[in-house]
Amino acid sequence: MKINIRNLSFLLAFSFLSLYSKAQNIFDLDVHKIEIFFNINNWDDSLDIFYSNNLGERLIADSILIDGKVDQDVGIKYKGNSSYNPNNNKNPLNIKLDYVNNGQSINGYNVLKLSNGFRDPSFVREVMSYDMAREYMPSPKATYAKVFINGTLIGLYTCIQSIDDDFTNQHFYERKGPFFKAENTGFFVSGCTGQLGVLEYFSDTNCYQRAYEMESSDDWTQLGNFLDTLNNHFTELENVLDLDRTLWMMAFENLTVSLDGPINSIPHNFYLFKDNNGRFSPILWDMNMALGGFTMGLPGNVQNSDLQELDIFHSSSNNQNKLTNKIFSSSRYRKMYVAHMRTILNEQFINGSYNLQAQALQTLISNDVNTDPNTFYSFIDFNSSTTSTVSNIIGISELMSSRISYLQNLSEFSSSTPTISNISTSSNSVLPFSTVDFTADIVNANYVYFAYRYNYSDKFKKVEMFDDGQHNDGIAGDNIFGINIDVDARDMQYYIYAENNNSGIFSPERAEKEFHKLPVIGGLVINEVMASNTSIIADQNGEFDDWVELYNNNSFSINLNGYYLSDNENDLLKWSFPNVSIAPNSYLIVWCDTAGNSQTGLHTNFRLSSDQEEVYLTDPLGNVIDAIHYVNMPSNISYSRVPNGVGSFLNQESTFSSNNNNISNIEEEIANAFFNVYPNPIKENFIIHSLNVEEISIFNVCGQKFLTKQLNSFSETINSIEWKPGIYFITNGYFTQKIIKQ
Numbered sequence: 001m002k003i004n005i006r007n008l009s010f011l012l013a014f015s016f017l018s019l020y021s022k023a024q025n026i027f028d029l030d031v032h033k034i035e036i037f038f039n040i041n042n043w044d045d046s047l048d049i050f051y052s053n054n055l056g057e058r059l060i061a062d063s064i065l066i067d068g069k070v071d072q073d074v075g076i077k078y079k080g081n082s083s084y085n086p087n088n089n090k091n092p093l094n095i096k097l098d099y100v101n102n103g104q105s106i107n108g109y110n111v112l113k114l115s116n117g118f119r120d121p122s123f124v125r126e127v128m129s130y131d132m133a134r135e136y137m138p139s140p141k142a143t144y145a146k147v148f149i150n151g152t153l154i155g156l157y158t159c160i161q162s163i164d165d166d167f168t169n170q171h172f173y174e175r176k177g178p179f180f181k182a183e184n185t186g187f188f189v190s191g192c193t194g195q196l197g198v199l200e201y202f203s204d205t206n207c208y209q210r211a212y213e214m215e216s217s218d219d220w221t222q223l224g225n226f227l228d229t230l231n232n233h234f235t236e237l238e239n240v241l242d243l244d245r246t247l248w249m250m251a252f253e254n255l256t257v258s259l260d261g262p263i264n265s266i267p268h269n270f271y272l273f274k275d276n277n278g279r280f281s282p283i284l285w286d287m288n289m290a291l292g293g294f295t296m297g298l299p300g301n302v303q304n305s306d307l308q309e310l311d312i313f314h315s316s317s318n319n320q321n322k323l324t325n326k327i328f329s330s331s332r333y334r335k336m337y338v339a340h341m342r343t344i345l346n347e348q349f350i351n352g353s354y355n356l357q358a359q360a361l362q363t364l365i366s367n368d369v370n371t372d373p374n375t376f377y378s379f380i381d382f383n384s385s386t387t388s389t390v391s392n393i394i395g396i397s398e399l400m401s402s403r404i405s406y407l408q409n410l411s412e413f414s415s416s417t418p419t420i421s422n423i424s425t426s427s428n429s430v431l432p433f434s435t436v437d438f439t440a441d442i443v444n445a446n447y448v449y450f451a452y453r454y455n456y457s458d459k460f461k462k463v464e465m466f467d468d469g470q471h472n473d474g475i476a477g478d479n480i481f482g483i484n485i486d487v488d489a490r491d492m493q494y495y496i497y498a499e500n501n502n503s504g505i506f507s508p509e510r511a512e513k514e515f516h517k518l519p520v521i522g523g524l525v526i527n528e529v530m531a532s533n534t535s536i537i538a539d540q541n542g543e544f545d546d547w548v549e550l551y552n553n554n555s556f557s558i559n560l561n562g563y564y565l566s567d568n569e570n571d572l573l574k575w576s577f578p579n580v581s582i583a584p585n586s587y588l589i590v591w592c593d594t595a596g597n598s599q600t601g602l603h604t605n606f607r608l609s610s611d612q613e614e615v616y617l618t619d620p621l622g623n624v625i626d627a628i629h630y631v632n633m634p635s636n637i638s639y640s641r642v643p644n645g646v647g648s649f650l651n652q653e654s655t656f657s658s659n660n661n662n663i664s665n666i667e668e669e670i671a672n673a674f675f676n677v678y679p680n681p682i683k684e685n686f687i688i689h690s691l692n693v694e695e696i697s698i699f700n701v702c703g704q705k706f707l708t709k710q711l712n713s714f715s716e717t718i719n720s721i722e723w724k725p726g727i728y729f730i731t732n733g734y735f736t737q738k739i740i741k742q
Contacts, residue, residue, distance in 0.1 A: 026066060026107050026109060026112070026143070026159070027142070027161060029143050031144045031145065031364065031365060031368050032067050032144065032145040032146070033065070033067055034065070034066050034112075034114075034147045034148070035065040035066075035149075035151075036061050036074075036149045037064070038062065038076075043149065047059055047078045048086045050077055051077065051078040051084065052086075058076055058094075058099055059075070059077065060073055060075055060099065061073070061074045061075075064095070069106060071101075071104050072100075072104075074096065074097050074099060074104075075096040075100065076093060076096075077093075077094050078093065079092045079093065080092035082118070083288065089154070090155040090374035090375075092113075093112075093147070094111070094113055094114075095111065095112040095113075096111050097109075108166065109161065109162070111164060112145075112159055113159070113160045114145060114147065114157040114160070115157060115158045115160060115288045116155070116376075117155075117157070117376055117377075118288065118376060119288065119293050119393065120289065120293055121381040121385035121391060121393060122395075123158075123362070123369055123382065124357075124358045124361040124396070125287065125289065125290045125291050125293055126142060126160065126288040127142040127158055127361060128291075128354070128361060129256060129258065129290040129291065130142040131357070132348050132354070133249075133284055133287075136248045136344065137245050137248040137249055137252070137284065138167070138170075138171035138245065138281070138284070139283075140285075141161040142159065142160050143159050144158055144159060144364070145157050145159040146368055153372075153373060155373060155374040156365060156368045163181075163283055169632075172276075173457040173612045174273075176216065177216065177273060177274045177275065177276070178272075178273070178274040178280075179214070179215040179216040179274070180214055180216075180271065180272045181212065181215060181271050181272075181285075182211065182262070182268055182269070183268060183269070192207035196210065198268075198322060198323050199262075200231070200320065201224070201228050201232065202224075202227075203224075205220040205221060208220060208227075212272075215271075219274075223272070230326060237326075238279075239278065239279070241279055242275065242279045243327075244512040245282075245512075246281065246282055246323075247336055249270075249282055250262075250324070250327070251344060252284070252341075252344060254310065254341065255403075255407075256290055256291050256400075257307045257403065258287060259289075259294045259298070259310075260286055262323050263314060263315060263321075263324060264314070264315060264321075269285050269286035270283060270285050270286075271285055277457075277459045291400070292307045292393070292399040293393055304389065304394050304399070307394055307399055308394075308403045308406060309403070312412065313328050316328035316329075332504075335502075336499075336504050338413070338504070339497075339505050339509075342413060342417075343510060345407060345413075349403075352740075353738070354396070355386070356727055356738050358386045358396050359386065362383075370382075377391065411502070412503065417500075417503045417504075417505050418442055418444045418445035418499060418500055418505050419441075419442070419505070420441070420496055421441045423439075424439055424440070425439075426438075429521055429646070430487060430519065430520050431522055432489035432522050432625055433487070433489065435486050435487075436484070436486075436487050436518070437472040437482060437484055438482065438483050438485060439474075439480055439481065440480070440481055440482075440507075441479060441480055442467075442480075442481045442496075442498045445500055446499070447498070447500075448466075448467075448481045448498045448499075449463060449465060449496070451495050451496070451511070452493065453492075453493050453494075454491070454493070455629040456493075457629075457631065460493075460512060464483075465496070466483070467479065467481045467482075471484060488624070488627070489520060489522075489626050489627040490520060490628060491517060491648055491649060492520065493517055494515060494516050494517075495508060495511035495515045495516060497511070517648040519641070519648045520626075521646050522625050522626055523552065523553050523554040524552055524558055524582070524625060525550065525617075525646075526548060526549070526617055526627070526628050527549045527551035527641050527644065527660065528551075528640040528641065528656075529548050529549070529608070529630065529633075529638060530636075530654060531546050531608040531610045531613060531633040531639070532546070532610035532634065532637075533546055534636055535636060536636045536656075537654060539593070539599070539603075540599060540600045540601050545591045545603075546591070546608040547590060547591050547656075548590045548592060548615055549588070550582060550587065551585075551586070551641075551644065551645045552582045552584055553585070554584055557581050557583050557584060558581065559581045560577035560580050561577060561620075562576070562577070562620035563576070563577045563617065563618065563619055564616075565577070565615070565618075566615070566616045567592075567606050567608060567609075567614060567615055569627075572616055572618045572622070572624065573618070574604075574606060575606065577602070578602070587657040587658070589601070589657055591603045592606060592608045593607060610634075612632065614629045633651075634651070636654070637652070637653065638651070638656075639651060640652050642660050643661055644661050647660075677730060680737075680740065681740040682739055683720075683742050684721045685717055685719055685720060686717070687716065687717050688716045688730070694732075695708065695709065695711065696708070696709055696711060696731065696732050697730070697732075698728055698729070698730050699729045699730075700727075700728055720741060724741065726741055727740055727741075728740075728741060
């Protein structure tokens, strides 16, 4: 079973809540404080009127304080469908910080969406679901907030990141593109034949305007073309749909019985965004009734068993739901879908992680739920709702413990799955523009494909792998599959998928969100890039400019006269190096600031973007000898080859003009700081098996540290006889292990 390791993980946040005096970011996991001030007393009546008008009107608040930070002239409106009621004292809120003042935001977020806990007595479904989903697909950030209006406590809310241009830029590397919210599907529309089911196609694009809200420009035709392909030209589907992200979303919603969304026969509450590759992706939204909180659309008098044993191919026979009906018509897509569901099941549910997360979240918000003047449920209901049915809403563990057993007994989950191991290349040093042989030991498979790309924003290209003795795969039929790939000058990202007649598997299992990397390395390389240098390294004039570092892997010097550096593949000769040399095993810094010859040192005629960029290094013959692509670079963090000069690129602290190995990157720190606990749950004593871990700290569920221990050997025994039964967290600062004392 794969262990779910996260840097600054979800549970680490709980363990250390008591160590922080105030959250630093609005979406840090905490109970934030939002204070809204209107200059009128009848603000609730005004918001009800605006909601009823449905014209997008907002009531302007004089000021708003978010964790003590002040903004002014903020636009507020009520949101929600069934969760809104004019008689509620606590309705869902949509807060637009830049409604009047352009650019006004909190930590870069200009819209906050607050849910009121309707239909969730546990108050954890929304935050927990989004947190789990972010491990596999684009998903909003989520936390909690206490809301006060004109000095009066309204109550506790969940605070959800808006799906907007900033969201799409983060996850799709595009701010602008055709962008829709599916809001009212499932209705008959005058003048349109049939019912507007999910992703239904109509030749008249006017029929979509009742079902979708357009978040971009006049893109109805592009939506229509996409739906035409899905409905009528299914073999071309992967040209217009990001299939992998779609399958992850479908698998997650079905596994967690999140029926208030597109997998159900009442499909709504999702977004569609078209990326730079011409593919639409559905985006998860409205998870406040996830994990069995929504039962509409299921036939008859819905029982708990109907949710616990929801068909994994639910709605596949519903011709009004083109998402499920079409995708589940493909046996390969069904196996890929089940492979993703199996990964989520193993990583989040079989090991009990979801249950501990729910308990930890409830511990975080317990006091605020208890003092909420407008809660929908009693505090007793709150405490019992994770395990037991409350107000006809099934308990979370009551749902998932039975669902786990149900799924494990299905043939799709119990059948023999292919295994993928020993992935290797023909050379440890892959030169630019060379042919590389990839091989892998793959057992119990009758079809395998290799997927690869060079840019994060590109789609993966898929090619079949063979065990036929003709692809440098050894002897035909020896379970070694091979493929030959012509690489270019950029590092490759790749994964492998294998299937048999019954099941499929990915390597890595979280593909396409995660992937293997192959560095493409020459003698002279781009070694490190900083695209948002705000305060780390200054140039000769004291200016904090972007920069690129070159490294010479050769045993001889290289004169760079006639070489070029560029940020545009269509203009590779953008900036020419002067008569300067780089010594063997040495570094050279180029400042990207447009200063040119007006300053001392090497200064290009272009700048770098921190959102995403490519950097090309070209020799005097016009050959690209190295190129990199990065996205969403944080301020003062560099993108570096690790190991120095020959490795793949990783985010880490700057090693300006020095060995990149001197700073441990985040991924390596986590891997090297791994430990495991056995047994778990524990009774009296337990053993910590560690790798390069020197010290651990143990916290209770309230974040109180009560033990620190030095680890002097690979295997250490801890005495827990006097511990009280409950949940504990062991951490070394990089990795957190959850344990249960019985």
